[in-house]
Amino acid sequence: MTDKNIVTKIQVCSYQELNDEDHKLVDLAKAATQSSYTPYSHFNVGAAVLLDNGVMIKGANQENAAFAGICAERSACYNAGANYPGVPIVKVAIAAFHNGDFVEEPCSPCGVCRQALLEFEVHSGKNMAVLLAGRDKIYRLSSIKSLLPLGFEEF
Template sequence: MKKTQLITTVLEYNSIEELDSVNQELINKAKEATQSSYSPYSNFSVGAAVLLENGEIIQGSNQENSAYPSGLCAERVAMFYANSKYPNVPVKSIAIACYNNGQFLERPIPPCGSCRQVLLETEERYHTPIQVFLYGQKQIFEIENIKQLLPLYFEKNMLDE
């Protein structure tokens, strides 16, 4: 038997002002995107903003549907739109924010497993790490790449084995 330890490194900030202006703008765009959420069932509005290598920022928000699981998370809405509008432009980073009960959450929320897999596929597609920013009013997380969020990931070449 061999024991393997998987470690995820997360940088924590107490305030958005600790980040550079590009990442502040990306987080603010994610916060803004929460306002276009369609979440009448959960009342949990999530916004995502994707920064592309060409400088474009693409926003997305969660879109629910009464016929579960027909809705889609903010992260996938933003990523799929970015990949369809700019199919040859790598993604540099993504920011995620959540608005609930009239305010942004104090602590960051991470992407769900399905979103992590989609984000990883995009990272693999462009052979470029995607930096992740998770926003909370009292805490902001920065993660260096998607593989940090999904260390035992499923990838395309496994289909050939």
């Protein structure tokens, strides 16, 4: 038997330490939380993706009574895929708003969103950088694979 170690490098920084492009993407993700429709969870998530052509697209979680809603991350990346087919997503920012404020700790995507984002990353052949925005700190990761190191890639 052998052991494997999986190490995920996460940079922790403040909003002020971000470059202008990352500021814009995080700001768009935070603004997108206000477009959420969350009458059941009251947990508003916003996401913003940066495409390789410079376009930024936002998404927000949307719920319904059948509990068949969509998360902010998939909302944003599916919007990008539908409107800019073949243009790689190079970066995603995610923010969550709950009880009148942004969450203190950065919020990470659910497993379904991790897999969806991983497929966009794998198909493009480019790493998709990740910015997880909390109230006072940002987690920065170099790729979606950092969040889903054993993701399904047999497609």
